[in-house]
Amino acid sequence: MIKAIGYAATSTTAPLAPFSFERRDPTPQDVHIEILYCGVCHSDLHQVKGDWGRTSYPCVPGHEIVGRVVSVGSAVTKFKAGDIAAVGCMVDSCRVCPSCAEGVEQYCEKGATFTYNAPDKHTGGVTYGGYANSIVVDESFTLKVPANLDLAGAAPLLCAGITTYSPLRHWKVGAGQKVAVVGLGGLGHMGVKFARAFGAHVVVLTTSEKKKADALALGAHEAVLSTSKEEMKAHRNSFHFILDTVSAPHDVNALLGLLKRDGTLCQVGLPSEPIPVGVFNLVGQRRQFAGSSIGGIAETQEMLDFCGQHNIVCDIEKIDIQQVNEAYERLVRSDVKYRFVIDMASLQKEAGAR
Amino acid sequence: MIKAIGYAATSTTAPLAPFSFERRDPTPQDVHIEILYCGVCHSDLHQVKGDWGRTSYPCVPGHEIVGRVVSVGSAVTKFKAGDIAAVGCMVDSCRVCPSCAEGVEQYCEKGATFTYNAPDKHTGGVTYGGYANSIVVDESFTLKVPANLDLAGAAPLLCAGITTYSPLRHWKVGAGQKVAVVGLGGLGHMGVKFARAFGAHVVVLTTSEKKKADALALGAHEAVLSTSKEEMKAHRNSFHFILDTVSAPHDVNALLGLLKRDGTLCQVGLPSEPIPVGVFNLVGQRRQFAGSSIGGIAETQEMLDFCGQHNIVCDIEKIDIQQVNEAYERLVRSDVKYRFVIDMASLQKEAGAR
Numbered sequence: 001m002i003k004a005i006g007y008a009a010t011s012t013t014a015p016l017a018p019f020s021f022e023r024r025d026p027t028p029q030d031v032h033i034e035i036l037y038c039g040v041c042h043s044d045l046h047q048v049k050g051d052w053g054r055t056s057y058p059c060v061p062g063h064e065i066v067g068r069v070v071s072v073g074s075a076v077t078k079f080k081a082g083d084i085a086a087v088g089c090m091v092d093s094c095r096v097c098p099s100c101a102e103g104v105e106q107y108c109e110k111g112a113t114f115t116y117n118a119p120d121k122h123t124g125g126v127t128y129g130g131y132a133n134s135i136v137v138d139e140s141f142t143l144k145v146p147a148n149l150d151l152a153g154a155a156p157l158l159c160a161g162i163t164t165y166s167p168l169r170h171w172k173v174g175a176g177q178k179v180a181v182v183g184l185g186g187l188g189h190m191g192v193k194f195a196r197a198f199g200a201h202v203v204v205l206t207t208s209e210k211k212k213a214d215a216l217a218l219g220a221h222e223a224v225l226s227t228s229k230e231e232m233k234a235h236r237n238s239f240h241f242i243l244d245t246v247s248a249p250h251d252v253n254a255l256l257g258l259l260k261r262d263g264t265l266c267q268v269g270l271p272s273e274p275i276p277v278g279v280f281n282l283v284g285q286r287r288q289f290a291g292s293s294i295g296g297i298a299e300t301q302e303m304l305d306f307c308g309q310h311n312i313v314c315d316i317e318k319i320d321i322q323q324v325n326e327a328y329e330r331l332v333r334s335d336v337k338y339r340f341v342i343d344m345a346s347l348q349k350e351a352g353a354r
Numbered sequence: 355m356i357k358a359i360g361y362a363a364t365s366t367t368a369p370l371a372p373f374s375f376e377r378r379d380p381t382p383q384d385v386h387i388e389i390l391y392c393g394v395c396h397s398d399l400h401q402v403k404g405d406w407g408r409t410s411y412p413c414v415p416g417h418e419i420v421g422r423v424v425s426v427g428s429a430v431t432k433f434k435a436g437d438i439a440a441v442g443c444m445v446d447s448c449r450v451c452p453s454c455a456e457g458v459e460q461y462c463e464k465g466a467t468f469t470y471n472a473p474d475k476h477t478g479g480v481t482y483g484g485y486a487n488s489i490v491v492d493e494s495f496t497l498k499v500p501a502n503l504d505l506a507g508a509a510p511l512l513c514a515g516i517t518t519y520s521p522l523r524h525w526k527v528g529a530g531q532k533v534a535v536v537g538l539g540g541l542g543h544m545g546v547k548f549a550r551a552f553g554a555h556v557v558v559l560t561t562s563e564k565k566k567a568d569a570l571a572l573g574a575h576e577a578v579l580s581t582s583k584e585e586m587k588a589h590r591n592s593f594h595f596i597l598d599t600v601s602a603p604h605d606v607n608a609l610l611g612l613l614k615r616d617g618t619l620c621q622v623g624l625p626s627e628p629i630p631v632g633v634f635n636l637v638g639q640r641r642q643f644a645g646s647s648i649g650g651i652a653e654t655q656e657m658l659d660f661c662g663q664h665n666i667v668c669d670i671e672k673i674d675i676q677q678v679n680e681a682y683e684r685l686v687r688s689d690v691k692y693r694f695v696i697d698m699a700s701l702q703k704e705a706g707a708r
Contacts, residue, residue: 099615107615107639109591170640237463253628261453261461264642267633274607276628279621282645285461286524288618289643291636 001025002032005350006132007321008058009048015325016048016131018350019058023136024122028073031142033085038130039064039156039314040340042186042247043270045328047117051272056117062130063089063115064158064341066151076139084151086143086304087135088158089294091115091127095140104296131321133347143301146308153313156186156339157304159294160314164191165303166295167243167266168198175199177240182226182255184211184218187245187268189315189338192218195243197310203235205255214337218315232258237285245269252289253278261285266292314339320346355379356386359704360486361675362412363402369679370402370485372704373412377490378476382427385496387439392484393418393510393668394694396540396601397624399682401471405626410471416484417443417469418512418695420505430493438505440497440658441489442512443648445469445481449494458650485675487701497655500662507667510540510693511658513648514668518545519657520649521597521620522552529553531594536580536609538565538572541599541622543669543692546572549597551664557589559609568691572669586612591639599623606643607632615639620646668693674700 001022008019026032044061046052065087069079079085092113093105100108113121116129129135145154164187173179179200181191188204195202196219204215205226212223224231235258242255247269255265256277267275267290277289295303307313315338319327327340355376362373380386398415400406419441423433433439446467447459454462467475470483483489499508518541527533533554535545542558549556550573558569559580566577578585589612596609601623609619610631621629621644631643649657661667670693673681681694 104615261458267636269633270637271633274630274632277631277643278628279623279625279645282621282643283624283647284645286644286646289631289636290640291633291638292640293637 002134002136004132004134005347006060006128007324008060008131010058012050012055019060021060021128023134026071026073026136027138028075029138029140030073030136031076031079031085031139032070032072032134032136033065033067033087033142034070034134035065035067035130035132035344037066037152037155037344038062038342039159039316040324040327040331040342041156041159042331043159045331056126059117060128060131061116062132063087064155064160065115065130065135066145066155066158067135070134073139078139078142078144084145086145086154086158087115087130087137087141088143088162088300089115090297091137091141092121103298106294106296131324131342133344141297143297143304145304148308148311150313152318152341152343153316154304154307155341156190156314156316157307158300160186160190160339161307162295162300162303163187163268163292164243164245165194165306166299167268167292168194168241169299170292171241171264171266173198173200173241177201178203178238180205180235180239180242180255180258181220181245182242183245183269184215184338185245185334186314186339189218191243191245192220193312196220197306197312203239226254239263242266243268247271249273249275253281256281256287256289259285259287262287264288264290266290268292316341318343322346322349356488356490358486358488359701360414360482361678362414362482362485364412366404366409373414375414375482377488380425380427380490381492382429383492383494384427384490385430385433385439385493386424386426386488386490387419387421387441387496388424388488389419389421389484389486389698391420391506391509391698392416392696393513393670394678394681394685394696395510395513396685397513399685400624410480413471414482414485415470416486417441418509418514419469419484419489420499420509420512421489424488426493432493432496432498438499440499440508440512441469441484441491441495442497442516442654443469444651445491445495446475457652460648460650485678485696487698495651497651497658499658502662502665504667506672506695506697507670508658508661509695510544510668510670511661512654514540514544514693515661516649516654516657517541517622517646518597518599519548519660520653521622521646522548522595523653524646525595525618525620527552527554527595531555532557532592534559534589534593534596534609534612535574535599536596537599537623538569538692539599539688540668540693543572545597545599546574547666550574551660551666557593580608593617596620597622601625603627603629607635610635610641610643613639613641616641618642618644620644622646670695672697676700676703
């Protein structure tokens with residue numbers, strides 16, 4: 001086994017703190033990665049706080065991982081020691097169900113193995129994520145990072161990037177279309193970058209007047225204050241697609257009314273409570289209320305390659321792991337542009353935990 | 355003007371009663387139809403009771419109309435006097451917006467002119483529907499009924515038929531697919547007939563154990579008691595498409611969980627109150643919650659022709675118009691297999707109202 005150190009929560013109320021554990025001995029299919037950067041996703045916070053009611057403690061979060069390959073198993077062909085490798089939200093799946101066969105492992109019918117807080121087939125325990133100095137992952141669930149991308153800025157592509165890229169591709173967003181991105185956080189800012197890169201007319205809907213300028217700076221063509229009935233009214237029946245990144249409770253019906261006939265509102269934010277949907281709002285223009293979850297491994301690689309070609313990374317604020325609890329507090333206040341990324345070199349200060 | 359007689363409600367609480375009014379003098383584009391049969395749709399009841407909060411009284415409901423042409427305007431080419439003609443939920447639309455241009459007038463961006471309780475461009479009043487002895491309608495919004503169909507059984511095709519046919523076609527339901535029809539009323543029983551005719555494996559979900567046998571008799575391959583967790587569990591993640599015809603409040607989340615990845619639940623029933631939708635239920639398998647409204651004129655004709663080819667009509671109970679208030683009471687109790695159709699010959703008894 002490989003000794004590892006990371007940051008874990010031990011209960012719903014405990015702050016993240018240093019935690020020593022072990023990674024499995026690499027199998028012939030495994031890649032052993034020294035983690036350089038890990039993004040801080042809002043899901044990490046929900047999971048450590050037990051908001052979704054199914055957290056196993058200790059919980060080492062983190063699923064936006066970029067690192068350097070330490071060693072590879074004998075059957076590994078994609079990497080050699082010293083290469084840069086990335087890991088996203090999944091580290092395994094059943095590999096045989098129709099979803100896995102079609103390359104959408106995130107919808108694995110047996111349930112994909114998520115990077116943290118999931119039953120670990122190898123150890124019998126739970127998976128531990130990327131707030132750590134290393135990880136061991138099956139080659140099939142590792143990704144390559146284009147050489148021109150900043151590694152810290154690339155880390156959140158593994159969740160915030162693919163979570164917005166995948167639905168925009170699935171619903172064929174592109175030139176000649178008007179697209180709304182609701183919420184300008186970690187997911188929203190990537191939604192804007194991708195929708196713009198795909199050629200759509202991009203409108204950001206935000207509850208914050210001061211985020212309007214940020215939206216335009218990120219590439220949006222327009223920014224709308226969603227709390228203003230006047231501003232919203234001007235966009236009624238006009239959007240082909242709405243990407244809703246908001247995970248707080250919010251009025252989806254006001255958004256559905258902005259869709260054209262046959263338009264889709266896709267939720268990628270994850271409100272804990274059911275959202276009331278007015279059926280007349282759907283029926284009246286054959287609208288659809290949908291949801292989408294991350295992306296498959298092949299599509300994640302496609303997204304990374306697209307980012308390489310278009311020089312797209314996330315806008316980030318780099319932090320030391322010792323600042324992660326403070327970062328969580330700021331995350332709750334949306335006080336970050338637009339993603340915290342932990343510089344894992346800072347873990348070396350935690351010698352006491354080794 | 356043409357003197358007409360029908361049945362109208364004069365308030366939210368008044369029973370339907372004889373009502374004398376006038377139809378416009380036919381324009382060159384108009385068809386003057388003597389109404390032979392009119393179906394009784396649950397929407398009629400909602401509208402006369404003011405459940406949707408926008409009823410103009412007196413209200414003459416009825417939008418499932420089959421009749422005989424009395425006379426045609428000079429520009430009419432589709433009909434001559436003596437022909438059988440049908441009229442559905444719409445009698446006009448703007449005819450120039452993208453939806454009208456694409457032949458989906460039900461989604462007219464200016465709002466289609468519905469057959470009753472809509473602003474009437476010709477009279478300046480409101481439109482009066484098919485619980486009447488005649489109607490005058492622009493040829494563009496009239497339909498032909500295949501000669502082999504029973505006229506009374508064909509009447510409800512104009513709403514219950516097209517409302518179920520259109521979404522099944524739009525979402526490409528066919529052979530190799532497993533489809534659920536939720537609710538076995540006027541809409542549901544037609545959903546079963548069409549889904550079966552399109553080649554799908556059809557499962558009826560009903561809250562009534564005794565409706566199971568009816569579902570199988572109508573052509574369903576299976577019938578499931580939706581109140582039984584055990585029976586529902588056996589169908590988890592298995593449906594390509596769910597046609598939900600229920601307009602009462604009901605648990606849509608339990609239904610969404612029955613959809614396969616990328617499956618759609620389409621609501622054609624119209625619950626008055628917003629329906630709570632669990633977002634995890636959508637996101638987990640990229641499911642969609644959608645709605646659909648009747649169908650365009652071209653598709654309604656396509657549906658009627660399909661019914662002619664496959665000998666499909668609605669299962670009906672014929673009533674005299676004097677029984678319509680009693681029929682409404684029975685409708686509330688779902689005590690009809692599966693649609694009341696008014697035999698308009700019975701209106702001749704209302705000489706006193708002429």
